[in-house]
Amino acid sequence: MKNITYLTGLMMSLALCLTSCEGDLEENPAGNISIANFYSSEDDAVAGLYGVYNSVYSLYGNTAINYGEVNADNATVSPNVSDLFEWDEFTYSNEVTEGFWRSAYDGINLANEVALYTAEIDFDEEKRADIVSEAKALRALFYWHLVRTMGGVPIYETPTIGFDAVDTPRATADEVYSLITRDLGEAALELPETSLAGRLNAHIVNALLARIYLYRNDFENALVHAKRVIDSGAYDLFDDYAHIFKTEHNNGIEHIYQIQYLSGERNNPIPGSFGPRALPGPYGNSFWANTVVGGSIAPSIEFTDDNPISYRRSVTIADSYEHIDGVTGTITMEEAYGPGVYPYYVSKFDDRASELQSGVNFNVIRFADVLLIAAEALNEVDPADNNKYIWINRVRKRARNGVETDLPDLAGLSQDDFRTAVLEERRFELAFEGQRAWDLKRRGEFLTVMRAQGKNVEDYKLLFPIPNNQVRLNPNLTQNEGW
Incomplete structure (x- = not known):
């Protein structure tokens, strides 16, 4: 394709x-x-x-x-x-x-x-x-x-x-x-509608326009451009959520636009930024990867507490991993760092064998995002139209990966409850892909959410x-x- x-x-x-x-x-x-x-x-x-x-x-x-x-x-x-x-x-x-x-x-x-x-x-x-x-x-x-x-x-x-x-x-x-x-x-x-990987085409531009119009609360135009991408038939969801973030699936069916990386020539820094950094101790300095990684960013306690149990959650964050030496076995985060210090790490970008020369592409926008944009926009334009449930439930179905008790299909929500549901779905589906702050800001919830987390954020820091x-x-x- x-x-x-x-x-x-x-x-x-x-x-x-x-x-x-x-x-x-x-x-x-x-x-x-x-x-x-x-x-x-x-x-x-x-x-x-x-x-x-x-x-x-x-x-x-x-x-x-x-x-x-x-x-x-x-x-x-x-x-x-x-x-x-x-x-x-x-x-x-x-x-x-x-x-x-x-x-x-x-x-x-x-x-x-x-x-x-x-x-x-x-x-x-x-x-x-x-x-x-x-x-x-x-x-x-x-x-x-x-x-x-x-x-x-x-x-x-x-x-x-x-x-x-x-x-x-x-x-x-x-x-x-x-x-x-x-x-x-x-x-x-x-x-044109197709292009070399990494270059823009008409579908990519329509997806970007959908996101920008959503950010501007221009829901009619957001819906128009999101539907152009959906109706094109050029994209679909991966069956497996984990495939989105693996080198072997770069430029796949779900990837509308990715920043291109190639291991050893232009390396993606993201896996090393999220991988847990080793400390002096019983597991040495290379327990998660072959080298000591940056390990700067961890999931917040609020994120791990709020994220509902699902296959998607198990891909996104982890509380244990196999030692890179292939001998030591499973190590929990508590064993490595002590109780409560660093209970989870962001695992969705794991590229442990080559984390400092990672060839995993960076997702600018993917099909799940466009489905959620369309669902949110339709809820504002015509809240009685049930296509919004079709679009959001496609994302939820993939996230539960066959476990029917996890993330059941949504139905019968009020317009306001659907607003809350789609924002939460974006939070967990697109977690750590660079969208969360912008979603909170466009919805006018940024200051409230961050202050509830105990952060001292002055009003002017919206910009x-x-x-x-x-x-x-x-x-x-x-x-x-x-x-």
Whole structure:
């Protein structure tokens, strides 16, 4: 169904090319003239596009987990480490978004270059239009991450040249969303329905639009775009929930859009971030994996207490594991760390044999998410339509894996009870995939939930800060209130 080809090698080749040509590209601010001269053929346009995709990596992996999970109620920092403590306790400074901001705007500028210069190259009209549309859709993806994180930000639709537009003020959030939905809407009509793994196509763009419209509480449009994906017949659920997160099932039937990783070339840091970190003691420093892993993030007590018994839960978190040596046998978390210290770890991303060179792809959006988006949106648009139960119960049926007493089908709920049910279903189905904080924020429940967990979260921390360095550089760039 989908042509499974990795972009990683192409991206690495591009990076090496750009590095080897560094001396030729240092004549700023005339550098953009060199960039313009680079775009002279279809191959150049494709190479430029892969450069934009290379920037997309900065949005996902640990970045998505920090902003969407550690900054919410599902995850907490492992009691054995403190390297993410400021995220867990909402004590980060107003410099925390500097790298995120720079990466996003680097990606936006690269996308603008591709869109502008590709349009001037003489090659097949349809292919040219696809590349331009794909670049603009990627630009929209960067803006989507910026606006939901920090609110309105400066908009650039053409490449920056020298010091032009360094004093561009912030657009409103509505203006940024208007650009995002315009570019993605055009891409949904322009792009083909299939693509190489890791590249956007019409179905992926429709899935992203469904998520964005849901975040905006535009339920009618969220439903329209979710149904386009569902009705396409291009995707389905894996029979086994565990298959979603395994290297051998990358780019499978459920994966609408994944960030591509390849072990030994571009490694996914997520398995090592969630695996339990070894401490000095009877099991040595390599009991869970062949090396000592980062082990920074653990499931919160609230998550483990609230997560109902099911096969899905058994895949998501674990209280024991087999020693990596294959001899010692089963070790419980209590044996390794002591009673109550670290009773569970997040096991759904386990790639123990190669955790520091993991080739597991990162899920940006998958079919279960789209089913839940459709169910939630339909509950708001037409609560009497029973298709909402068909969609949510497909997810629950897979999660119980044949055990009929677990997660029974939902039926006959009030509109408000269904709202609660679908939010909880998203919490456990999409756990630790970077969605939880954003779901709570769009539903207006973030502050209440986090304060109930004992966290001191001021109202203004619904938004992250504009980096101080950017405010100093741009006199027209105002800081978010409270920062």
